[in-house]
Amino acid sequence: MRRKIVAGNWKMNKTNAEAVETLKKLAANIADIKGVSVVIGAPFTTLSDAVKAVEGTNVEIAAQNCNPKDSGAYTGEISPVMLKAIGVNYVILGHSERREYYGETNEFVNEKVKACLAHGLTPILCVGEKLEDREAGNTEAVVEDHTRGGFAGLTKEEAAKVVVAYEPVWAIGTGKTATPEQAQEVHAFIRKLLTSMYDAETAAEITVQYGGSMNAANAAELMAKEDIDGGLVGGASLDADTFAIVVKGAL
Numbered sequence: 001m002r003r004k005i006v007a008g009n010w011k012m013n014k015t016n017a018e019a020v021e022t023l024k025k026l027a028a029n030i031a032d033i034k035g036v037s038v039v040i041g042a043p044f045t046t047l048s049d050a051v052k053a054v055e056g057t058n059v060e061i062a063a064q065n066c067n068p069k070d071s072g073a074y075t076g077e078i079s080p081v082m083l084k085a086i087g088v089n090y091v092i093l094g095h096s097e098r099r100e101y102y103g104e105t106n107e108f109v110n111e112k113v114k115a116c117l118a119h120g121l122t123p124i125l126c127v128g129e130k131l132e133d134r135e136a137g138n139t140e141a142v143v144e145d146h147t148r149g150g151f152a153g154l155t156k157e158e159a160a161k162v163v164v165a166y167e168p169v170w171a172i173g174t175g176k177t178a179t180p181e182q183a184q185e186v187h188a189f190i191r192k193l194l195t196s197m198y199d200a201e202t203a204a205e206i207t208v209q210y211g212g213s214m215n216a217a218n219a220a221e222l223m224a225k226e227d228i229d230g231g232l233v234g235g236a237s238l239d240a241d242t243f244a245i246v247v248k249g250a251l
């Protein structure tokens with residue numbers, strides 16, 4: 001059965017020293033927690049020290065992006081091989097900010113998903129509609145396109161290892177959270193879609209997180225829903241005390 005995973009996405013925040021300090025505090029805050037995986041997506045410059053800071057604790061480390069290639073002439077890029085070598089376990093892929101500001105396509109995201117799986121890293125594949133998509137009644141079509149695109153060519157054994165993060169773009173950083181009912185509706189749709197792409201057993205294995213203004217006040221209610229298996233949390237993950245409350249919402 002799938003795991004509940006609550007992941008923070010720090011985006012372009014925190015120096016190395018700030019990251020290490022927050023991670024140590026977070027690890028202490030959640031030391032007694034069992035039954036939920038806790039992950040922090042930290043900036044590249046902090047990853048090496050981040051992994052060391054959480055050694056022997058309940059916290060694991062994610063990167064926020066990677067290149068699909070192992071190595072080569074790709075100036076400014078970081079490969080899954082490099083991430084694996086320092087002890088990173090997860091990689092956030094296809095975040096709406098990367099799709100929007102850096103032109104990332106489903107095809108490119110799919111290459112990264114495959115590369116991460118090939119190197120034993122867990123991809124967190126972000127999917128989600130913009131406000132105009134929702135208003136035009138296209139939520140399911142967009143979510144289906146992102147999901148099919150990200151999973152393209154994966155066997156069911158590979159698919160079962162992917163984490164999906166449903167992040168409605170209109171809810172990201174806006175303080176406007178999807179209601180638990182709105183989120184559950186899309187999560188159930190994703191589960192149904194994964195069932196049709198693979199089978200019910202595989203779909204039941206896949207953790208589907210909700211992301212978009214999840215915070216200490218709304219996390220428990222969202223994650224109580226049947227198909228909401230955790231969160232991908234931006235702003236509310238930056239403070240170790242706040243994020244610990246969000247994590248406890250998954251229990």
Ligand code: 13P
Pocket residue numbers: 009095167171172173174175211212213214232233234235236
């Ligand atoms: P916020 O929680 O700040 O809305 O960000 C969500 C997000 O984009 C996580 O990846």
